[in-house]
Every structure is written in C-alpha cells, then in structure tokens.
Amino acid sequence: MEGQRSCLILALLYFLHLASTIESSGVPKENPAKEMIQIGLIFSMNSTIGRVVESCISMARSDFYGAHPDYRTQLSLLIRDPKDDIVDAASAVLDLMENEEVHAILGPQWSSQAKFVIDLGVKAQVPIISFSATSPSLSPTQSHYFVRTAYEDSLQVGALAAVVQAYGWREIALVYEDTEYGKGLVPYLGDAFQKVDARITYRSVIPPSPEDIDIVKELNKLLVMQTRVFLVHMTAVIGSRFFVLASEAGMVSEDFAWIVTDGLSSLLDPVSSKALDSMQGVVGVRPHVPPSESRRNFEERWTKLYAERNSHDEIAYLSLFGLWAYDTVTALAIAGEMAWEPARSRYLKPNRSRTNLDFSSIGISEMGPKLLDKILSIKFQGLSGEFNLPDGQLQPIAFEIFNVVGQREEIIGYWTSAQGLSPELNQSTKEEYTASANDLKPPTWPGNTLKPPKGWVMPISGKKLRIGVPQKDGFTEFFKIEWDPHTGVPSYSGFAHDMFLAVLDALPFAIPYQYVPYVNESGQSAGTYDEMLYEIKLQKVDAVVGDTTIVANRSSYVDFTLPYLESGVAMIVAIKDDERRNMWIFLKPLSWNLWLTTGLAFIFTGFVVWLLEHRTNEEFRGRRSQQIGLILWFSFSTLVFAHREKIANNLTRLVLTVWVFVVLILTQSYTASLTSFLTVQRLTPKFVEVQDLIRNHLFVGYSKGSFVRGLLVRQLNFDESKLIPYSSPEEYHEALSKGSENGGVAAIFDELPFIKIFLARYCNKYKMVGPTYKTDGFGFAFPLGSPLVSYFSRAILNVTQDKEKMDAIQGKYFRDQSSCQDQDAAIFSDNLSLSVYSFGGLFIITGVVSVSSVLIYVVSFFYSQWPSSTAIPSGDRSLWSMFSETANNFFREHGLFKCLERNRSKIVPTSHFRSRKAFPNSDIELIARTPNEGERPVLIIHV
Structure with missing residues (x-):
C-alpha cells in the first residue's frame, strides 16, 4: 500500500x-x-x-x-x-x-x-x-x-450498409481491433448488413498492440478467401500500419474492395502520408461537418x-x-x-x-x-x-461517403437515414430512401480502375472447388459413378453431370473443380441426401451437384440455385384388371339413377299415350291386363320405332315426337359410352386417395435416402412402421407386384422425374394418381450466402432456355417415352357413367309436353260434353242429374271415380237454362251464375 x-x-x-x-x-x-x-x-x-x-x-x-x-x-x-x-x-x-x-x-x-x-x-x-x-x-x-x-459509432452503420447495398455485395469480411472501440460496433454491423441481404462471413481480429507478424497472419487468411470486400474498423494508430502491410501484400489492388469506418478518416484521426498512399481506392464514411466562416x-x-x-x-x-x-x-x-x-x-x-x-x-x-x-x-x-x-449525445446531420485518391479524401456522396445515398446533400431533391451506385459519383477503386469489384473471386491459393456428388444404386440416368476396376479412378455421367458442365460453360469465368463422391469405405452411399448436403455446412465440400431437390428445411443450411429441372412428389400404384372382361359391362354406360329414371319415363310416356288414345282409338281398348301390356309395349317399342298401332290424336303425335327425340339422344349416348368401355383400355388404379392407404394401414414405399420419407411422416401423417425404402425401378416393380398383403407395398411415393422413368419401363402396369406435392425442382447447392449462387442461377437460365441444348441433354439419358401410351388419357375413375343430370333437360321437356297434352285433352273433353237445351223451370234438377251421371261415367271409364261428388259443392246449377243448337247431337250448355259477371257457360258435355 x-x-x-x-x-x-x-x-x-x-x-x-x-x-x-x-x-x-x-x-x-x-x-x-x-x-x-x-x-x-x-x-x-x-x-x-x-x-x-x-x-x-x-x-x-x-x-x-x-x-x-x-x-x-x-x-x-x-x-x-x-x-x-x-x-x-x-x-x-x-x-x-x-x-x-x-x-x-x-x-x-x-x-x-x-x-x-x-x-x-x-x-x-x-x-x-x-x-x-x-x-x-x-x-x-x-x-x-x-x-x-461526439457521434456514437453505431450511427454510421446505416451508411456502411447502404454502400454495400449500392454495389450489390453479399459477403463482407470484417477486420477490427480487439478493443472496446473495435468490438462495440460488431453487433450493429451484423444487424445493418442483414437488412440489405448481406452478411459478415469472416471476422479478422487484430490485437490491441499488434506486431507486424500478427497483421500479416490475418492478411494471409483474408487472401485465401473468396470474399474480396473488407470492412476495416480501426483507429488511425493501428489502421495506418494495417494498410501499409496490406498494400505490400498486393491486396490493395484490382478485384479488392476496401471500406473503412470513420476511425480511419483524416477528418477524425489523421493518418500518416505513407498510410494514405497505401489506401488508394479505399471508400469510407465519416460524419458531415457543415462548412462555416467561423470554422x-x-x-x-x-x-x-x-x-x-x-x-x-x-x-x-x-x-x-x-x-x-x-x-x-x-x-x-x-x-x-x-x-x-x-x-x-x-x-x-x-x-x-x-x-x-x-x-x-x-x-x-x-x-x-x-x-x-x-x-x-x-x-x-x-x-x-x-x-x-x-x-x-450529439446527433449527426448526415454522413459523407469519401474515396481516397492521392493524398485527398474526395467526397463522392452523402447518406442520411431518411433519403439514403445521394451525390449532393440536398434535402429537397429526394422523396424516397434509395441506395444505388447511381446515387454516388463514380469512385476510383484499388488498382486505379473505375469498374466496381464484384466482391469475390476464386481463392488464389490454387485449391479447386470441391463438388460433392451422390452414389446412386438406381435411376442412374441422373448421376452415375463408374469406378475403373484396374485404376480405381471414377468416371461420371448422367443428366445432372451434363447439366453442370453446360452451366460451367455458360459462366463468365472459369472455375476449377473436382468431384468428391459421397461414399463410404466400401464404395456405397455414405448417407442420405440431407446428410450429403450438410457436408457443405461442415465445410467438407464447397458445393453439391446431383439430383438434389430444393426443399424448405434444406435451405436453412445451404443455398440453392434456380432449378434446372422441375419436380414434385406423386404416388404410383398398380392398375386393376381390364373391365372389358366383365360380363355386366353393358350396364356401365349409364348410372343406376339414370337407368331408373329412363324406365319411369318409358312407363309414364306409355300411360300418357294410352290416356290420349283410349277413348277414341279401338286399338287401345280391351281388358285391363291387355291395356297394361299395351302401355309397356308401346313405350319400349319406341326404341326401335316399331309401332303397329295407329295414332288418332294429334296430341299423342306431339308427345311421341318429343319422346322419340329423347330416346334418340339416349340411345346414341349409350352406344358411344359402351363403345368407349369396350375399345379403350381401362387403366383403373387400385387406390386413388392417399387417405385410403393411411386408413387401411397399408405399406407404402419411397425413394431411399430422399426427403420423401420426411414428407410422408410430417406432412401426410403416415405411420413410420409402414414405410419401406427402395432404390431402383426394378425394386419398385417387384414391391408393387406383390402388394401390401404379400410383403410388398400398395403404393410408392417418389419425385416426378423418377416416376416418368419408371412408368416408361413398365407401360400400362402402373399409373400415377392422386395429388402432386409441389417442390421447387432439382438445383445445385452452395454454402449459405455464397456469391456463386447468383452466377450459377443466371447460367442455368441460359442453358434451360436453349431448347436445342436441353433436347440434346435430355435425349441422351431419357429415352423416348412417347412409345408408352400416355396414361393420363387412360386414367378413369369409377364414376364415369352417364348420370341423370346429363339428360335432365330432355326429361323436363318430355314431361312438360306430356302433362300439357293431358290437360288439354281433359279440358277439351269436358267442354265438348257440356249439355245445351231450352230454359228449364226454376228448381228442376233433371239436367243436373243427367250431367252428374254422364260425368261419373266418364270418370269411371278413366278410373277417376267419385271425383264429381268430391267437387259437387263447387258446381251449383242456376234456376234457368236455355237450349241451343250450336252443336250436333243435342249438346247441352250449363249456365252458372256469379255475383259480378252474371251468367256464362262453364262446361259442355255430350249426352
């Protein structure tokens, strides 16, 4: 002490x-x-x-x-x-x-x-x-x-992120000193870059009191990386030495982009002339200090x-x-x-x-x-x-974007939180926030070039891009690895391989690469596709090429290119026996309700014809059994237009005309449908609905090692114990042929490209049914945030839109599948029979015509039979008795007994009658009196 x-x-x-x-x-x-x-x-x-x-x-x-x-x-x-x-x-x-x-x-x-x-x-x-x-x-x-x-350091991160966004950079390597000043800004930078779809891929930490060797080691690490955008957050004391050593290492040159925070601005902390010479082309931000006379x-x-x-x-x-x-x-x-x-x-x-x-x-x-x-x-x-x-604390008005040129820091633009980047600090010229390279004056970049660095290059350490590829037991049309039995050197082929080569040719630069097969010591596949893609995150490979499907859960640890082939997941099942071998096939064209409705229509039409012809046509009279038989015969004989009975009533002819038209339509439709049933091969699936498989606890298959298993369990709720993996089309065929009850499966779920290959080999034995579960297709996988993704995606678009090139690649591995009948046209459900709804209009027309004809006939009959005579004294009921008897006889003949008695209270004869000679055979006219209309004829009957 x-x-x-x-x-x-x-x-x-x-x-x-x-x-x-x-x-x-x-x-x-x-x-x-x-x-x-x-x-x-x-x-x-x-x-x-x-x-x-x-x-x-x-x-x-x-x-x-x-x-x-x-x-x-x-x-x-x-x-x-x-x-x-x-x-x-x-x-x-x-x-x-x-x-x-x-x-x-x-x-x-x-x-x-x-x-x-x-x-x-x-x-x-x-x-x-x-x-x-x-x-x-x-x-x-x-x-x-x-x-x-003073101004807090975090207030400048918006300006830094705007510069990164303006030039489209997606990856940034952060270099900062290991002090409170250096570390305090890191979290804010990460958040700001995330908002502009960029990220910090590497953090280079410089000790507080570094030796030159410490800085050189970090520079060597930066040199072998793909990223070429470096953000430096240091004070002038350490930053001056850092840029001198970076320049001596050749890193302040073309293809490199250097951004500095305000700590390395001479407006804040002056750097030496030697350091400023080594910072040529550097872009930085610093607070804007408005000029004034007092200053x-x-x-x-x-x-x-x-x-x-x-x-x-x-x-x-x-x-x-x-x-x-x-x-x-x-x-x-x-x-x-x-x-x-x-x-x-x-x-x-x-x-x-x-x-x-x-x-x-x-x-x-x-x-x-x-x-x-x-x-x-x-x-x-x-x-x-x-x-x-x-x-x-102080709040800045704006930040200046400067560019080191010679011994000067030239201002190339300004940034404000409200308006973003702009070449001049004029608050009234912009209404929206923008961050574009056009909002800045063109800077001079390292290497004395005006071309903005793209932000990344292939590592200059001489290493090749390591491409992981799958080892497949089946469906080798997509990727195939063949090992030379003498040298053990692998050779590669397949649709995905050729697509990758075509995409490499479409890139604006060359990429050295080498395939890394995803196999174990015995040469078999080392795991699932998910595990192979995870090798990218583990940095064991730099990319994966193959029939890899773009799905959501994989995008959490890799970035995919645009798809080079469309895909989706569907179900394939075995088909039933051909229905043409069914002896009751002639009943198939019409549904049961149409058969029943047609039969009732036949009987109804026959009864209407009998009713209209019975009174005046002798051929429609006789015993009751004969008349019933005549009704049935007459209605069904219209199918062949074979009427031997003569027709006397025009109303009957009208009814028959409409009915014949209906019968013609029915017969033609039945003939066409039956022809289809007898001539077109019926590829009816054994199962159509996915829920039928789940409800009946049936076994189903899936492609081994693919993401389909996860889809079946998580999305479709299949029992994992009911799922069986298979690898090749031959295994698919064997499993579906046995069926779920015999050690096989009831259905197999796979992606559309594989299903098409399978169906092309086994024509008309299996079919694809049910819904298609959409995926984004096959793509190439790269590390998260890799700048290669955008270049490969653009190259894939160029290749896939070249029809000639795509036809050549597809024709090499996918044989012509048109020889196999297009099964989509042959897939029928069990409910293709014609129904009542299809002919509802016809039945309504014939019904309306028949009922209307009967009503017209009844009214005409009663009108023609109404009595007519001279006046009869009041109270005389003899004419009413005659009318009652005649009407009852008419109703009795037609099976309508006691109808007159039930309605008699509504028909009351008046006190006086008159006879008239208007009709032959002594017709009698019945006069009824009403309170408002007086006397008027209401019915004429024949006596």
Missing part, C-alpha cells in the same frame, strides 16, 4: 509539473478575480490527437473568456495523462475527485477507459464528458452522468498555433475530435456560469478517514448535478455544427 501511495504522489507531482508547463506555453492563466470551476482533463497528451485536442481546448478558453469578460466564473483545467492505461485513468479520476474536488471530467480518450470511470462519476455525481469515446457499448441513457459530445477562421488560427508548438510533428491537420473538444469546453464554460453558486461549489465528504485506497470515501459534488442539467440543455452553433445533446 505504501508503494502505491508513493506512486500516486509521484504521478501527482508529474501532472502538476505538466500542467504548469502547458500554462506557460499558451493556456491562459486563471484570473484570481474570477470564481474558478475545477475541471479535470484525462487525455493522452503525448499522442498526435492529444496535442490537437490540447491546442483546441486552449484556444476555446481564450476565445470564450475573451468574448465574455463579464463572466463571474472561469474554467480551471487540471490535466492528467493516463498514457492509454485503464487503471491509470481510473486512478487519475479518483485523484481529481478526492484531492482537487473537480466538478466535471473531460475525457477520457478511449472507450475502454471511459467504461471504467463512468461508475466513479455516478458515485461522486460528477459528469464524465467525453468527446472521443465513441463506442456504442457506452450509453448516456444507461449512465446518466455520462455525456458524449475557416478557426482553422487558420489553429494551424499557425499548432505549427508554433509542434514544429517537429509531421501532421498538422485539424481533426473532428479537436472541433468537438473546442465546442465541449465552450458549452462547459456556459454551463459553469449558469450553475455557479458560491455556497454549492464544494464536495460533501463522509466522516471517515482514508488510510488506503477506499472508493467509498469519495465525496459528492454539490455542483455536479446542476452542471450536468445545464450542459444537457444548452444549444448553440459550434465549430462542428449545432451543439445539441438529445439523449445525452
């Missing part, structure tokens, strides 16, 4: 000496007539940025108090240099709080230091005000006594002052940190004047003696809370733009 105390005393003496040195070299001395507000400054003064900050702070105090001589207060700066050490920074802050009773701390310089001392500020209620700790891991909203008078005047004065104090320093460039330091001191001077109270300018300390390093003995600043409130409420136009601290 004594040793630590001695070190602290020595450090304090050193800092006091340093402070006096600074005061004698330009920092204005405190005016004893003013009330002094003690402010601590924690910063590394021996660094370039430290000297820039120190000169800016000195000028801020001089300018402010020169312009405000009437202020009662004045800031008194107590400087401590922790030399980039976290513990030293905390120790310096503790010393300033306990021994100097400062009311605010400016700094510290690094985010890692600030993270350590923020809690001290909370405990002592002293604001920690930093203009250089930009890591997003430090949040003013989480630590109330932390104030950031230009300050830069001129600052350049002269800096050159006088630091003549030995190579770089004399004012950074944004210096402008922020100037505005921070200005704001703190204003807040100090507003918060000053003589009675509240000290620390409240607890009653305890401190004999060792005890953080609990820190006092509480009475002025600190009020000083914090005032600085958060201040707004003014500073050198860096508007000074305003919503949420405790």
